[in-house]
Amino acid sequence: MTRPRPNRRSGCPVSVSLEILGDRWSLLIVRDMMVRAFRTFKQFQGSGEAIATNILADRLRKLEAAGIIVRERNPSDSRSIAYRLTQKGIDLAPVLLELLIWGARHEETDAACAAIDVMAQNRAAILDEVRRRWQQGDPNALQVDGEWRLPF
Amino acid sequence: MTRPRPNRRSGCPVSVSLEILGDRWSLLIVRDMMVRAFRTFKQFQGSGEAIATNILADRLRKLEAAGIIVRERNPSDSRSIAYRLTQKGIDLAPVLLELLIWGARHEETDAACAAIDVMAQNRAAILDEVRRRWQQGDPNALQVDGEWRLPF
């Protein structure tokens, strides 16, 4: 006899957004897809943050249910499954960018201060590049010569 | 015999930010302070989202430990305790604004679509107003004639 957990939240946008994204992993998965071009279960597993496989599976399901990602099976190789961001998912880029700038400014992170200032002053250009890469249908990671261009 | 929960996270800014803010309540508390000018424990309790008192106490402690808010005791009335955003907390305004715009665009919320378009095109002005109100030391809620000016 398990009662469903009550969810007495207001309909304010921030509240509704946090209902989906308000945990430690969901936005991180979206970031990995967006700027590192991760597409498979395996890639997320080894992303350096060591998410448990059951949690990862759960989050991928929830993100799919929320319409943020889609799950696709490779027709030629049925073993291979790939996840892809939807437009709704790509639209999280501004949230991630602001979170990045805030963290880099106020927390101890690996990002160089100078790089952050540059990013903060070029928000629009960065977001344009992310959108362009994804709408071309070939979302390469935001890296140049094997190095992350941005310290996401 | 309680082992501390392992926290094997990268030092990337987004990851570090989510370590502090990656739950369903922290950002909501910051929003209530920022746009509704909530300052007391009691106000947060009745914010319409029905946070449990022990969770609220825990989040306020964690936000204080992270330097996002400060806890102040009224010298004249020692029973009265007020919380206030620090600069680090005010700097979360862009994150909240992007989260608001995303939620309003893509989720069922109480916010009118037209209002969101206006906000999305006036990000800078909105953030300026938030900062100005807070730096005056008298952070009034973002409301006019008792109505919320913005559908946060």
Place this chain on the structure above:
DNA sequence: CCGGATCCGTTTCGATACTG
């Protein structure tokens, strides 16, 4: 192998009752 599902111990959450 890949993409999970299952099991189990630990941690956190949520609701309510209670207190200085």
Place this chain on the structure above:
DNA sequence: CAGTATCGAAACGGATCCGG
């Protein structure tokens, strides 16, 4: 008013197992 105390429910983390 501003929180604790308590306790059952849910989420998490690690390890292992499994089907294609």
